[in-house]
Amino acid sequence: MTERNTIARHAATVLAGQLxxxxxxxxxxxxxxxxxxxxxxxxxxxxxTFVSVYVxxxxxxxxxxxxxxxxxxxNRPLELGRALRQTLYICLVGGLLGxxxxxxxxxxxRWAEVPLDLQQEVSRYLAVLALGLPPxxxxxxxxxxxxxxxxxxxxxxxQLGSLALKIPLSIWFTFGGWxxxxxxxxxxxxxxxxxxxxxxxxxxxxxxxxxxxxxxALWQKLEAPDRQQLGPLLRLGLPGGLSIMVEVTSFTxxxxxxxxxxxxxxxxxxxxxxxxxxxxxxxxxxxxxTSARVSYWRGAGQPDLAKLALRSGFxxxxxxxxxxxxxxxxxxxxxxxxxxxxxxxVLTASSLxxxxxxxxxxxxxxxxxxxxxxxxxxxxxxxxxxxxxLWGVGLLGGFALAYHGIGAWPAMQKPEAFWAASAxxxxxxxxxxxxxxxxxxxxxxxxxxx
Numbered sequence: 346m347t348e349r350n351t352i353a354r355h356a357a358t359v360l361a362g363q364l365x366x367x368x369x370x371x372x373x374x375x376x377x378x379x380x381x382x383x384x385x386x387x388x389x390x391x392x393x394t395f396v397s398v399y400v401x402x403x404x405x406x407x408x409x410x411x412x413x414x415x416x417x418x419x420n421r422p423l424e425l426g427r428a429l430r431q432t433l434y435i436c437l438v439g440g441l442l443g444x445x446x447x448x449x450x451x452x453x454x455r456w457a458e459v460p461l462d463l464q465q466e467v468s469r470y471l472a473v474l475a476l477g478l479p480p481x482x483x484x485x486x487x488x489x490x491x492x493x494x495x496x497x498x499x500x501x502x503x504q505l506g507s508l509a510l511k512i513p514l515s516i517w518f519t520f521g522g523w524x525x526x527x528x529x530x531x532x533x534x535x536x537x538x539x540x541x542x543x544x545x546x547x548x549x550x551x552x553x554x555x556x557x558x559x560x561x562a563l564w565q566k567l568e569a570p571d572r573q574q575l576g577p578l579l580r581l582g583l584p585g586g587l588s589i590m591v592e593v594t595s596f597t598x599x600x601x602x603x604x605x606x607x608x609x610x611x612x613x614x615x616x617x618x619x620x621x622x623x624x625x626x627x628x629x630x631x632x633x634x635t636s637a638r639v640s641y642w643r644g645a646g647q648p649d650l651a652k653l654a655l656r657s658g659f660x661x662x663x664x665x666x667x668x669x670x671x672x673x674x675x676x677x678x679x680x681x682x683x684x685x686x687x688x689x690x691v692l693t694a695s696s697l698x699x700x701x702x703x704x705x706x707x708x709x710x711x712x713x714x715x716x717x718x719x720x721x722x723x724x725x726x727x728x729x730x731x732x733x734x735l736w737g738v739g740l741l742g743g744f745a746l747a748y749h750g751i752g753a754w755p756a757m758q759k760p761e762a763f764w765a766a767s768a769x770x771x772x773x774x775x776x777x778x779x780x781x782x783x784x785x786x787x788x789x790x791x792x793x794x795x
Contacts, residue, residue: 348638348650349657355495355634356627356661362488362501363626365508369540372512373533374619376519378612378685384519384529385685386608387463389615391470391530393600394453398446399478400593402439403485405586406432409578410633411640411720413493418644425493426561431574432486433567435582440479447475459604470534477538480545487548492633495641496557503547511540584724588715588731595735595767602744603760613693614760616684621701621708624669628709631662632716639720648793651720652786658713666709674702693760700764707771714778721785730777739763739770 370392377384409432416425450471454464488500517525518532528535552558596618603614635658642651673680677698681691715727742751743763750756 347657348654349661352631352634352638352654352657353661355492355497355637356630358497358501359492359633360626360630362497362504363630364623365501365504367623367626368508369511369537370619371623372508372515373530373537374615375684376515377530377533378616378690380519380527380529382608382612382687382690383462384466385615385690386604386611387466387470388530388533389600389611389618390454390459390463390604391467391474391534392615393597393618394450394467395447395471395474397590397594397597398443399481401586401590402443402478402482403586404589405439405582406436406482406485407489407589407633408582408585408719408724410489410493410636411722412577412581413490414495414637414640414720415644417494418641419646422560423562426563426565427568427571428574428578429486429490429561429563430565430567431571432578434570434575435578436482436486439586440482443478443482444475447471447478453601459601463604466530469531473531473534473538477534477541480541484541484544484548487552492637493640494557495637499551499555499557500548503544503551506547507540507544510543511536514539581719581722581724584728585719588724588728591728591731591735595740598740599743599763599767602740602747603763606747606758606760609687609689609693610760612685612687612690613681613697614763616681616690616694617697617701617760617764619684620673620680620698621704624673624701624705625708625712627665627669628662628712631658631665632713634658635713636716636720639717643720643789648789652790655717655782655786658717659710662709662713666706670702670705673705674699677702697760697764700761700768704764704768704771707768707775711771711775711778714775714782718778718782718785721782721789723781723785726781727778730774734770734774734777735767737770738773739767742766742770 373388373392374385377388409428412428413425416422416428448471450468451464454467459467488497491497491500514536515533517523518528518535519530520532521527552563600611600614600618604611635654638654638658639651642648642654678691678695680698681694684694685691718724718727740763743766745751746766747757747759747762
């Protein structure tokens with residue numbers, strides 16, 4: 346089997362699970378949109394805030410993949426098991442921090458000038474989701490382990506099964522019925538909490554019963570925190586998690602700043618962001634699969650095969666991005682109509698989706714690149730690039746273009762300003778990452794030749 350086929354099969358399995366998880370958000374967006382415009386606006390702000398916390402923490406855990414994949418490639422299963430158990434301490438500290446942030450969103454909402462009529466419902470929404478954060482983080486550890494082993498299928502089946510539970514629960518808790526009072530956007534949060542605990546229980550069952558995990562001796566007594574073990578994990582995980590947090594908070598703050606333009610702008614942006622996030626699952630899955638394969642071959646001492654895997658991943662990502670971006674641009678109006686009944690929201694969303702198509706082309710390349718950079722131990726430079734480009738050029742540039750104007754361009758007073766600036770920032774990011782990765786591969790080849 347060629348590297349391209351191996352990566353494609355791995356990515357397709359990961360993608361099926363990721364789409365199931367993304368369908369959680371799509372379900373909530375559609376359900377809240379059908380419930381009321383106010384509920385959809387509250388969901389837009391609340392979900393953007395939650396995702397910033399959640400993705401930053403899970404990104405830190407996801408960044409452990411290269412280490413575990415290299416242990417797998419080097420045939421060192423017991424060391425992989427010890428590294429995983431040490432990761433639980435990182436998960437504990439990160440979970441406590443995340444819960445505190447979700448229970449105290451007031452300063453952020455006030456700073457972003459979110460309308461007062463939204464703040465109360467957003468705060469309730471985040472307080473409920475805080476209950477579901479610990480199982481979500483633990484499930485991410487399980488998911489990353491399987492991805493590092495090149496065996497994501499067990500994760501995917503759990504994620505697909507959870508979607509069948511999520512859809513009816515979101516509808517029931519949001520609209521009420523059968524003795525339950527309608528709860529609006531907060532009902533979507535309760536459905537997510539119940540599903541998260543169900544997924545964790547299935548993950549534990551698999552770890553206890555599947556022969557795949559026996560060589561790693563995962564169920565040994567938990568060792569005390571070990572600096573020698575935690576050091577490499579944190580050096581890779583912290584910058585990796587912060588990089589993802591910068592990327593996601595650029596979206597979060599975009600949603601908060603767009604909220605100043607009113608409920609129609611927020612609802613339209615929520616639809617565009619939701620569709621963009623679904624599209625992102627393709628390069629995300631390819632990035633995970635490519636990173637796992639590159640790390641495996643580097644752990645096995647085969648830099649030439651690692652380079653081949655890298656090239657295969659990029660060809661797949663580029664081709665998929667062209668097809669998806671073109672399809673979405675052509676179908677932008679029907680997509681918007683599927684989310685909302687409001688003509689004003691549909692008009693705004695369809696306009697934003699045209700920008701999302703351009704955004705996705707750059708997003709696909711940079712997403713795969715940043716995952717593979719971690720396989721070569723490069724994490725601080727991507728964090729710096731993200732901070733400057735996504736926060737500086739994308740977010741602040743979009744804010745200036747929307748509310749103050751830039752040079753000859755007057756203030757647009759539209760959410761399109763943020764998407765245009767962010768697309769330009771991501772294009773520059775993709776170029777920088779590609780150059781950095783090329784240098785890393787050449788350095789790796791030189792070290793191997795010496």
